[in-house]
Amino acid sequence: MTKSMFAAALLAGAAALSIGAAGDARAQEKVLRYGMATKDVGRLDPHITATTPDKALLQMIFSGLVRFKPGTISPELIEPDLAEKWTASADGKEWTFNLRKGVKCHDGNELTSADVVYSLKRAGDSKTSSFSSDYKDFDKVEAPDASTVKITLKNPIPSLLGMVSNLHGGNIVCMKAAEAAGENFKLKPVGTGPFKFQEYKPQQSVTLVANADYFRGKPKIDRIEYKFIESDASRDLAFSAGELDLVYGAQNQTWVDRTKQVKGAVVAVIEPGELSAIYLNTNHEILKDIRVRKAIAHAIDRKAMVAFKGASTSREAKSIVPIGYLGYSEDVPLLPFDLEKSKALLKEAGHPNGFTLKVIHTNLSGMLPTMEVWQAMLKKVGINLQIDVVEHATFHAQIRKDLSPIVHYAAARFPVADIYLTQFYHGRSIVNTPTAVTNFTHCNDADAEIDAARVETDVNKAKALWKTAQVKLMEKVCAVPSHEQLQVFGYKDNLVFGYDLKGSLSLGPMITEQTYLK
Amino acid sequence: MLRFLIKRLLFAVPTLLAVLTVVFVVARIMPGDPAQVIMGDQASAEAIQALRARLGLDRPLWVQYFEFMGGALTGNWGSSMVTGRAVLGEVLNVLPFTIELTFVSVLVGAIIGVPLGVWSALHRNDTIDYVTRIGSLLGLSFPAFVMAIMLLLVFAIQLRWLPVISSGGDGSLADRAKHLVLPAANLGIIMAAYITRVTRSSMLEVLGEDYIRTAHAKGVPSMAVVWRHSLRNALIPVVTVVGLYLGILIGNSVLTEIVFNRPGLGKLIVGALTQRDYTMLQGLMVVYTFIIVVTNLLTDLTYGFIDPRVKYQ
Numbered sequence: 083m084t085k086s087m088f089a090a091a092l093l094a095g096a097a098a099l100s101i102g103a104a105g106d107a108r109a110q111e112k113v114l115r116y117g118m119a120t121k122d123v124g125r126l127d128p129h130i131t132a133t134t135p136d137k138a139l140l141q142m143i144f145s146g147l148v149r150f151k152p153g154t155i156s157p158e159l160i161e162p163d164l165a166e167k168w169t170a171s172a173d174g175k176e177w178t179f180n181l182r183k184g185v186k187c188h189d190g191n192e193l194t195s196a197d198v199v200y201s202l203k204r205a206g207d208s209k210t211s212s213f214s215s216d217y218k219d220f221d222k223v224e225a226p227d228a229s230t231v232k233i234t235l236k237n238p239i240p241s242l243l244g245m246v247s248n249l250h251g252g253n254i255v256c257m258k259a260a261e262a263a264g265e266n267f268k269l270k271p272v273g274t275g276p277f278k279f280q281e282y283k284p285q286q287s288v289t290l291v292a293n294a295d296y297f298r299g300k301p302k303i304d305r306i307e308y309k310f311i312e313s314d315a316s317r318d319l320a321f322s323a324g325e326l327d328l329v330y331g332a333q334n335q336t337w338v339d340r341t342k343q344v345k346g347a348v349v350a351v352i353e354p355g356e357l358s359a360i361y362l363n364t365n366h367e368i369l370k371d372i373r374v375r376k377a378i379a380h381a382i383d384r385k386a387m388v389a390f391k392g393a394s395t396s397r398e399a400k401s402i403v404p405i406g407y408l409g410y411s412e413d414v415p416l417l418p419f420d421l422e423k424s425k426a427l428l429k430e431a432g433h434p435n436g437f438t439l440k441v442i443h444t445n446l447s448g449m450l451p452t453m454e455v456w457q458a459m460l461k462k463v464g465i466n467l468q469i470d471v472v473e474h475a476t477f478h479a480q481i482r483k484d485l486s487p488i489v490h491y492a493a494a495r496f497p498v499a500d501i502y503l504t505q506f507y508h509g510r511s512i513v514n515t516p517t518a519v520t521n522f523t524h525c526n527d528a529d530a531e532i533d534a535a536r537v538e539t540d541v542n543k544a545k546a547l548w549k550t551a552q553v554k555l556m557e558k559v560c561a562v563p564s565h566e567q568l569q570v571f572g573y574k575d576n577l578v579f580g581y582d583l584k585g586s587l588s589l590g591p592m593i594t595e596q597t598y599l600k
Numbered sequence: 601m602l603r604f605l606i607k608r609l610l611f612a613v614p615t616l617l618a619v620l621t622v623v624f625v626v627a628r629i630m631p632g633d634p635a636q637v638i639m640g641d642q643a644s645a646e647a648i649q650a651l652r653a654r655l656g657l658d659r660p661l662w663v664q665y666f667e668f669m670g671g672a673l674t675g676n677w678g679s680s681m682v683t684g685r686a687v688l689g690e691v692l693n694v695l696p697f698t699i700e701l702t703f704v705s706v707l708v709g710a711i712i713g714v715p716l717g718v719w720s721a722l723h724r725n726d727t728i729d730y731v732t733r734i735g736s737l738l739g740l741s742f743p744a745f746v747m748a749i750m751l752l753l754v755f756a757i758q759l760r761w762l763p764v765i766s767s768g769g770d771g772s773l774a775d776r777a778k779h780l781v782l783p784a785a786n787l788g789i790i791m792a793a794y795i796t797r798v799t800r801s802s803m804l805e806v807l808g809e810d811y812i813r814t815a816h817a818k819g820v821p822s823m824a825v826v827w828r829h830s831l832r833n834a835l836i837p838v839v840t841v842v843g844l845y846l847g848i849l850i851g852n853s854v855l856t857e858i859v860f861n862r863p864g865l866g867k868l869i870v871g872a873l874t875q876r877d878y879t880m881l882q883g884l885m886v887v888y889t890f891i892i893v894v895t896n897l898l899t900d901l902t903y904g905f906i907d908p909r910v911k912y913q
Binding site: 122211212213214283309479 | 650690694749753763764864
C-alpha cells in the first residue's frame, strides 16, 4: 500500500466514523413530528395571520407580556410571561408591566421594554397588523426604563391582559430583527418563545429548533418538524404508520373512534368550541318578520345536530356567545325545538306552506354538511333552502356583500363576550359598511350594552351588561345558535405535554419547554 | 431546423400574451379578495381596504394590467400576495419535484404501456388482448386519488416498505427515490393505460399495411417486423399522446401531490386559486404556458427522430 493510498484509506475511515457519529447524534435528537391540515403556511407574522395552521406554529416562537396558562383558555388563569408582574391604576387607564430580566430574542439580542413598545405599536398599526382595531383604545405605550412598559388607555379595558397575552397582536416581536427584516419578517419570524424558526420548505414543512436560551429553561424537545399535510386521509395514514407524533384531527366522531383504534394513540378533544350559528338578516323581506325567525329557531333540533356531529366532539349551543367565555350567560331566551310551534308561527306570518330562500354557502367539507342538515330540518316545516354552493373565498366575499339572507358561520374568538358580541352583533360591524366585520344580522339593538361593558371596570357589572345584550339579541332572534365544535387532535402516547391539555386559544396544542417524548 | 425552432418560439409569444391577459382578467372577475384571505375573518373592512391599497389592488385595472405585463416580460414576477415570498423563488422551489414526478411517471407509463400495447395488438381478440384492454380501461377510469390511497394502504401501511409522506427526508438520492416510488407508480399506471390503448390501436393499423405483409413474405423475422417495421411507424400517435399528456400531467398531478404530500406546481396553482393570490397565479401561468410550448416543440422534434420523412419547415 502506497502512502497516498494509506492516507486515502485513513480519510475514508475518518469520514465514515464522522458520518456514523452524526447519525448517532441525529438518532438521539428528540424530534416531534407534527402533522397540520394545510397546503402551506401563510405569512409567519403573529400580527398578521389569523389562520389555525399559522397560529398553532407561531405560539411556539413568540411570547406575550402575559400568557394563558398552557392547556387552558380561561382569561382568569392568565399568568406572567415576559412580564414578571404588573399593576393597574384605580381608574384602569394606566397599566405598568415589569419585564423579566435577561430574556433573549432568538437573534441573541436582549429583550427590553423598547421591543415591547415597538411590538405593541406595530400591533396597533393597520399597516402592519390585522388586529389593529383591537388596540384603538391604546393612547400611549411607553418605556420609562429598560425593564418597564407603561400602557395608557383612552378608556379602561377590563380585558386588557388578553390583548397583551400570547395571542395575535399580544405576541411580542423583537424590534431589531423586525426592523432589519422589514417586509421579510414574515419569512423569518424572531421572538422569544421556546422554539426558534429554522427552516421553511415550501409545501412541505417548517422546522423549529429548541431555544437553548429560553427564559423558562431549554426545551426537552430538540426539534419540531411541522409538516403540512392537506389531505385528511394522508394525515391519518401517516399517523397510523408512525410517521407523525401529533396530528390535527377531523372534528367528527368517526375520526375520534377510528383514531382511538390506532396502536398507542391518544385523542384529545380540546377547547375552545367553535360556535356554529345561523345568522338571519333581519332586514330581509321575509326574515324581517320576527315570527318567521322564531319559526326557523323552533325548527332547529340541536340534539339531532350533536348526534350527527358526534357526542364527544360537539355540544349543544346555549347562547349566541360560546360556552365558557367571560360574560357568557345561559339565562337567555333560547327557543326550544318544536315543529308544531314553528309551523304555527309560519302560518301566522302568512306562510302556511312555507317559503323558498336562496342562500350562499361554502363548499368546505367541514361546513357544507352542517348547512345541509339545517336544510333538512327546515324542510320539515316547509322552508325550502336553496343552497348555492361556492368555493370558500367566494363565500367569504359574497356574505360580506350581504348577498345571503342566511349565513352559517362557525367561529371561536378571544374568550370574552365583548369580542363575539362586537364582531357579530354590533352596529359598527354590519356587513357592507366601511367598518364591517361579520354582523350578517343587521341587529344593533345591544350596541349600548356592548359599548358600556367594554369599558366597565367592575367585572360583575360588565357581566350583567353582556347578559342583557345576549337576552336582547336572542329575544329578537338575530341568530339561532346551534352547536359548538371542539378541536380534535391525535397524538402518540409517548408524547407528554407537561401540562393538562384542556384547551388552546391558538387552536393547536402548545409545545412548551416541559413537553417531551418518552 | 433552426428556423423552425425560432419560428415556433416566436409563435409562442402571442400565445403567452393572450394567456396572461386571460388569466389577469379572469383572476379579477372571480369573486374573492386576496386581502380578505391574508387578513383573515376577524379583520374589519377598514383594515382590509388598507391592505388592498398596500397591495395596489385599489388602482385602476389597466394600471395593474400594464404593470403586470411589464413585470412578466422583464422577468419581474413580484411576490406572492398571500405569503409575501418571491413568485419565481416559489416556482423554482417546487419545479424540480414536478419535473421529477412527471418524467418518471411518463417513463413508467411508456415502459409498461408500449410493450403491453404491442403485445395486445399482436394477440388481437385473444384472452391476452381482452385482459389488457379491460386492464387499461380500469386504469383510465380509476380516479387517481383512490388509487393513491390504495397504494398507500398496501405499500405504506400493510407492508411498510415505503413512506406515506413523500417529501422531507435528508434529500439524498436514495431518499428521493424512496419518496418518488408511489407517486410515480400512481401516475405511471394511468399513463400506461393511455399508452397501451394508443399503441394497440396504432399497431393494429400498421400491422394491416401492405409493407408489413411484404416484409413477412420476404422472410423478415417476426420480431424485426414487429419492433423495427411496425412499432416505429406506430409510434407517432403514441408520442403525440405522451406529449399532450405530459402537459396535462404537470398541472393536473395535484391530487397525487396532495395525497402523497409532495410539493409541486399543481398544488401551487390550486393554492393560488383558492387564496386569490393574483401575482402567484399569473407567474404560474407564465411557467405553465412555457412548459406547454416547450413540450409541444419537443413532441414535434421527436417526430423527426422517429420518422425521417418528417420535414421541419
